[in-house]
Amino acid sequence: METVNILGVHVNKYTxxxxxxxxxxxxxxxxxxxxxxxxxxxxxxxSNNQEFTDALNSADMVIPDGIGVVYGAKILRNPIKERxxxxxxxxxxxxxxxxxxxxxxxxxxxPGVAETAAQKLKEKYPGLVIAGTHDGYFKExxxxxxxxxxxxxxxxxxxxxxxxxxxWIYNNREKLNARLAIGAGGCLDVFAGTVQRAPDFYCRHGxxxxxxxxxxxxxxxxxxxxxxxxxxxxxxxxxxxxx
Ligand code: UDP
Numbered sequence: 001m002e003t004v005n006i007l008g009v010h011v012n013k014y015t016x017x018x019x020x021x022x023x024x025x026x027x028x029x030x031x032x033x034x035x036x037x038x039x040x041x042x043x044x045x046x047s048n049n050q051e052f053t054d055a056l057n058s059a060d061m062v063i064p065d066g067i068g069v070v071y072g073a074k075i076l077r078n079p080i081k082e083r084x085x086x087x088x089x090x091x092x093x094x095x096x097x098x099x100x101x102x103x104x105x106x107x108x109x110x111p112g113v114a115e116t117a118a119q120k121l122k123e124k125y126p127g128l129v130i131a132g133t134h135d136g137y138f139k140e141x142x143x144x145x146x147x148x149x150x151x152x153x154x155x156x157x158x159x160x161x162x163x164x165x166x167x168w169i170y171n172n173r174e175k176l177n178a179r180l181a182i183g184a185g186g187c188l189d190v191f192a193g194t195v196q197r198a199p200d201f202y203c204r205h206g207x208x209x210x211x212x213x214x215x216x217x218x219x220x221x222x223x224x225x226x227x228x229x230x231x232x233x234x235x236x237x238x239x240x241x242x243x
Contacts, residue, residue: 003062004078007047007232008240009038011062011069015081019063020092026060026180027102027154032173034059035182037086039066040229041222042162047232047240052163055170063089065185067206068226072233076241083206086184087197090157094125097155103129105148105178108136108159109188117191136160141172149177156181159188 003010014022026033036059038046046053056062063084064070073080097104104121106114114133122130131153138144148156156178158165165183173181189195197203198211213223 004073004076004080005240006069006072006076007043007229007237008050008053009043009046009056009062011038011043011064011073011080013073013080014061014063014084016084016088016092019061019084019089020096022061023089023093023180024096027097027100029179032176032178033061033180034169034173035061035063035086035089035180036166036169037063037065037089037183037185038069038162039064040068040072041066041225042166043069043072044225044229044232045163049163052166055166058170058173067208068229070206072229072237075230075233076237085203086182087187087190090182090184090187093155094121094128098125098127101127101129102154103131103151104155104157105131105151105153106133106157106159106188107144107148108134108157108165108184109186109192109194111135111137113188113192113194114159116193117188120191120193141168145172145175149175152177154179157184157187158182159184159186161185 002013036056046056064080065086067083070080070083106117118130118133131151134144158169158181169181169183186195190197198208202208202211212219
């Protein structure tokens with residue numbers, strides 16, 4: 001499996017089509033597979049947190065969610081074929097799951113959002129089974145895990161924001177009765193329509209970050225991670241190559 005080591009995180013070099021096929025395989029395989037979807041902010045955070053890096057690297061598939069990761073790989077002269085955003089991967093996977101009548105459990109976001117997302121997904125992909133929903137502001141894990149396990153979904157979408165979602169999946173991986181779990185950030189907000197995804201133009205030109213900055217200027221401080229990530233890859237990226 002071809003990967004590129006970016007600041008210690010082993011990112012798979014799949015195209016979107018390859019990533020979707022792999023995810024379909026995971027859905028047919030017993031036991032839990034994990035997909036993480038780091039962008040440059042997440043990899044920068046991981047580069048200062050070994051435990052989190054280990055959690056990311058334990059995944060069965062790590063996809064380059066942001067354009068910064070694609071450029072990072074280019075700087076390291078180990079290019080990734082294309083950006084594979086978690087949201088796009090899920091959008092490509094759900095219709096295939098609907099054809100097979102597979103089920104999805106939606107975990108995360110503010111109360112009510114996962115239910116609205118479920119409603120919209122059912123309309124968009126008839127055949128898709130919604131195994132259950134739960135908001136992302138719970139205090140104890142055990143009742144939520146019990147609910148998921150009783151629903152026994154094929155696919156578990158965990159949308160708690162980073163690093164919570166990755167840690168949650170990683171720490172509970174032995175207990176979860178699902179075939180595939182993904183850490184999918186703000187996906188439920190987009191499915192529910194509470195947050196708009198950037199128009200195609202921005203995504204195609206690698207400036208989705210600009211759209212998000214215009215829409216949510218409060219993200220400015222978080223977005224400083226992008227240039228910091230670029231500089232760290234440029235000046236320290238080689239140091240990580242043997243890790
Ligand atoms: N969230 C959650 N529980 C928490 C913190 C956040 O369910 O304790 C949700 C939040 O409501 C939002 C998503 O996690 O729906 C994070 O969205 P964001 O766009 O910040 O994702 P990121 O960019 O971190 O992947």
